[in-house]
Each structure stands twice: as structure tokens, then as C-alpha cells.
Amino acid sequence: MGFGISTRAVHAGEPERQYMDSITTPIVMTSSFTFTNMDEVLDYVSGKVDRFEYGRYGNPTTAVVIKKLRELEGAEDAEVFDSGMTAVSCTLLGLLQDGDHLVLTDDAYKKTLMFCEKVLPRFGIRTTVVKMGDYEEMENVLRRNPAKVVLSESPTNPYLNIADMDILREFKERYGFVLVVDATFATPVNQQPLSQGADVVVHSATKYLGGHNDLLGGAALGRKELIEKIRDYRNTTGGVMDPMTSYLLLRGLKTLALRMERHNTNGFLVAQYLERHPRVRRVYYPGLPSHHDHKRALRYMRGCGGVVTFELNADLERTLKFLSALRLFKIGPSFGGVEALVTHPMTISYYDYPAEERKRLGILDELVRLSVGIEDSQDLIEDLSQALAQI
Template sequence: MSNHIETDAIRTQTERSQFLEHSTPMYLTSSYVFEDAEDMRASFADEKQRNIYSRYSNPNTTEFIDKICKMEGAESGYAFATGMSAVFSTFASLLNAGDHIISSGSIFGSTQTMFKNILPKWKISTDYFKFNQLNTIESLIQPNTKVIYAESPTNPAVDILDLELLGQIAKKHNLLLIIDNCFATPYLQQPIKFGADLVIHSATKLIDGQGRVLGGVTVGKADLIKQIYLFSRNTGSALSPFNAWVLSKSLETLAVRVDKHCENALKVAEFLEANTNVNLVKYPFLKSHPQHALAKKQMKLGGNIIAFEIKGGIEAGRQFINAIKLLSLSANLGDTRTIVTHPASTTHAKLSEEERLEAGITPGLVRVSVGLEHTEDIINDIKQALES
């Protein structure tokens, strides 16, 4: 229909009712009726593609998935109740007992916990590589390795991984490449172009963009999504029709929102870089970012997440957090409201200190999810908190 993400996000509509509404209605139904016995038989025999039960599919969920697929360049997808449900269901559906994962060490804390404490119950093991040492990946490959997994930009240190190189390694060794694209969104980055087989999003973040609903989605190759769908429709991880409707509507404004998020974030990052109370600032589109050139290659803009380290370590970090007046203290991100988080004591607190340092999380590291307030107001609050 279109070669432009912005248009696909607005003009992809699964169906209209007899009322020919301009805006997609909500289909708040748990199940669907059949015309007759043959219709029911054929539908359950998968000879007839139609809605049967909203845990399987729903017009609102289908529309949301279709939009993400077009934006990511994916063949198919399935939507989940949360981002972590998408992560777990994707791995649980594709892996068997005894399989092996190779993962970046710089990943979301709950994903790290899943790899460490949950998947080992089924004898699924994980080895880790550093985000800037992709040359070590091949040495980690075992006969039972099935997946290479990574986030880029990483959470929370906003490091950038070379997606094209990851794609080449995965293809060479016949492994699945799964990328968490939450920080970038389909608007800023499409990992499938670089060789990813599957892309996962926590739609709770920038895709919703207003801190209202939970949701997740996995998109990619149709044969892989079919396995994920069959697993998920029986294990009950489906996205609700209402949340799907909200998220589909949110995609219509994703481009304009993310453009402004990125504009604000770059200004805040530049302010922080010039501040004498700050040791280090990491933002992908700052020229000082170690992977700046790679970020420019892979991403349209730098995203809305900034990581910076305050002089004085963890105590200075706590004082800074306590001095914030306007901005929000929350573990979420991607909201219209700017959010300040101290990862070492919140999102990644369950990791050991060694694991945190491996992921680039120092005691004084602060993550800022830059929102849509006026940039001067964001900067002024951060400035007074740093001075205090």
C-alpha cells in the first residue's frame, strides 16, 4: 500500500463494520459465532481463516500486528499481554530442553532473570557476549546452540550493537537472530533489514507512548511465527482487544511523537555533556558516543533514552534522584512524561554487581527517558537536581 512507515501506521485497517466507521471500532468480544455446522467444522480444522476466539485472534489485535509487520518489514506476527510475555513465549515456543542461547550481556533485567532462573528449569542454557566484542560470539557456539539474542540500543546503557554483523554470524551458523527493538521502535530501526529473523517489542513503552496499557509483539518469518502462535494461543498470553485498539491508535502518532522525543533527548544529552557534575553521557547521536557512526547507520534518530553517570557514585545518584521536582521517578520508559531511573537499585537490582558492570551499569548510572515536555523545563529540573 505504501513505502512509508508513517502512512502504513495510519492507513492499515483490518475491516470496517456495516456502519463504515472512519476509525476502527473496538471488538470487545471473547468469542465469535458460526453460520452453521460446516462453518464451525471448517474453522476449527483451519480450512477457513476466521476469528474463533479472541485468545487466538481478534480484529483489533490483527490490525495492530499488521501495522507492526508493515513497519518492520515482517511476514507475520503475534501480539502479547506484555513485553516480557512476548520474550518468554518466543523462546519457550521455539526452544526445546537442552538447547543453548547466546545473548548479549547488556539486556533488560527481567530477560536476564528469565535466562538465569527460569529457562534452566528446562535445561535451556545461556552464554553471554559483550556488546562491543561480537568477535567472541563464534567461540560460544555449541552443537545445541539455537539462538543469538540482543538488544540495540541496550538497556539501560544505550550501547549500539552491529546488527548486520550479528545477522551475518547467525546466517553463517544457521542460528536464529532475535532482536529486542523496544528502544528504537519500528520507526527508527528495522532489524530485519540487517538479518534478524524475529523482532520483539514491549509495546508498553514508546509504541503506547503515554503509559496507559501493557502489551508486547513478536514479528518476523511466517514459519517461526506459526510456532509462536500455536504455543501462545494454548498458553493464554494474548493481548486484549482493548489494549490492541489503544496500541493501534498509538502507532498513528508514533512518528511525530518519536521525532519530538529524539529532538528533546539530543538537547538534554548536549546539556549533560557540558555539565561539570557529570562524568559520562551516552546518547547514540552524540558524536562522543563510542558507536556514533554505527548508530547513524542503523537508526534514523538517536531515540529518547540517555544514560549518564554522576560524579560521586551511588550516593550522589541517590541525592540527584531525591532532588528531582518536575520529572517522574519510575521504572517505565517511553512515556510523554520524562522519567528518571536509577537502574542499579531498580530495574537491574536483582543482578549481581559483576553482572551489572558487565552490562555497563555503574553504581552512579542514571537513565533518563526523555518525554515531550518543553526541553527547557526538562533541562532546568535536571540542572537544579545536579546542583543540589
């Protein structure tokens, strides 16, 4: 209907007339749906009537969140899952089969990499991991070994590399694969990869989509024929988003555009502040002209979100001291919620990796990743300032 993204975030998918004239979508807390007589059963099984039958195949509250996400992302079809990892794994297992080849970029989420390298081979699916941003290497792989699916995240963690959608689209046309983009860091407010050449977009709804650090969820969106394969896989294996989580996600999504505006502004202001600080060696934020993918960010994104990564001018001991000195930024994994969080990738995500491997992955001892929330930017900056003054 041509509404803007903020209006769609509030109203899209919501029925015009709700149960008992409620303004919000009710939580339909049921595992099964009954039929009043066998005529209704026959109408349903013969496809005359579309309705709910069993909770693993659909739920009215979940159906509303799916519709809202579809309209936000501009997708023909969508499905939701009980976590982002279920969205990723069902997407890959729904689209790939024995003998297929997957190409994946090397800075994908740790568990996505693990799934592709350790689990997919058990199903006879081979994965080639290519360096993010090295499109020559990707093309060499595609030329030698045709891929059924190419999966890239954008932006990526922790260096916020941005996928070049024009090159990926060109490769897709030349080599014929399904392009899957994990756009968790972007959200449909900042980027809509389906309009830039992606066939399927996946999200961890745990992050910005939910936005309040109170749910786990995932989504896959794209053309109907692809989402149906992913849905069939999920309907068989489980991994369903429950009605309560669907409601929380619906509620979170209503403020998505508003929250992203603040995350984008806070992210930029914090990144700018850190870049000028003498105790900070380097800042990675695609909204800064100094970021290696700044031009791609300008081309493909409307804002760069709230994740800011930086290297301190400090050793491990002083880095840990800095982290413990923060007050507003709570130490913890994840990102995309209203609360400011800080993570130390070396300890929180890569402690079990050998030092050499961490070095290869660029996980330095002095690397810090912030997820700025929707607090006042001045308060966030003052917190960083007092913690930096202590090292």
C-alpha cells in the same frame, strides 16, 4: 503500497470500511465467536473460511493492531502478547526445544536474563551469556557450541550499546542460527532489524509502541514459519493481548512516528546539554559522537530515541538528592512514554544485587537514566539544570 512510516502508522491495518462507518477501529469485547449453523462450523473447521472462533486464538481489534505492526516493521507475520516478557518467553520457548543452545548478550533486560538462565534450563535449554560487543567471544562460543538461537537487544539498557547487525548477519550465515533482536529501544521508526539480518524482532509494546504509559504489551514479528511456532506456543499457554489493550496500542501507534521524532530530538538536545555540564562526568547517548557505538548508530539507526544515561560527578547521597530535586522528570521505572521519567538503576532495578555484582554490571551509584518525553526540550533542560544546581 510505498507509503512513508507516518502514513503507515496512521492508516496501515485499518479496514477501509469500519463497522457503522466509524473512523476508528471498534473494540470487539468478546471472549468467544458464535456460528449461526453447523454449515458455518464445517466451513471453518475444514479451512474453507477464515474467521474468529475463540479469544485466545484471535480477536478483530487485535488483528488490526497485528497488521499495523507488521506493516510498520516490514514483517511477513506478527503476533502480540500481554507483555514484553511474554513476547520474549514465547519467542524463545516457541523456537527452542530440549537440548538446544541459546546465545544471549549480557546486557539484556534483567528479566530476560533471568528467564534464560533460570527458567530455560528446566526445559533442557542451555544458555551461554556473552559480553555485548565482544564478537570474538561470540564467535568462539558459536564455533564450539552451535546455537539454535542468538538473542541480542539493540540499543541496550542502560549504556545504549548498539548491536553490529553486519557481524551478526555474517555469523548467522556461517553458523546457521535464528537471530532474534529485541528492538524495544529502537522501534520500527528508528531501526528495522528484519531488513538488516534479523529473523525475528521482539518488542515490549509497553514502551514506545504504546507510548502513553497506560498499557502492558508485547510483539514478535518475522517470517511466517517462525511466528507460527511462537503463536502455537502462545495459543496453548495464554498471554493474549486483550481487546481493550489492543485498541490502546492501535491508538498509540498512530502517533508513533510523530512521537519518535520528538523523542529523538529531545534525547539529543538533553544529551548535548548534559555532556557540557560540569557536574556530569559522562553521558551515554548513541547520537553523540562521544558514544562508543556512535558509528554503529549512524549505520543502523535513523534516530536514537529518548533514553539518555549519565554519570553524575557525585556520590550516592548527592545523586539521590539530584533525583528528588527533579520536578518534571517523575521518578519511576520504564521508558518510552510521552511523560519524562527518571530512574536510578542502582536502587530501582538492582537494589537486591550484591555491591560487587552491581559493579561488575556497571551499575554505579551515580548512574542516572532519563527517558525524555515529548515535552518542550527547554523545559526538560531547565528542570535538569535546577536539580543539578542543588548538588
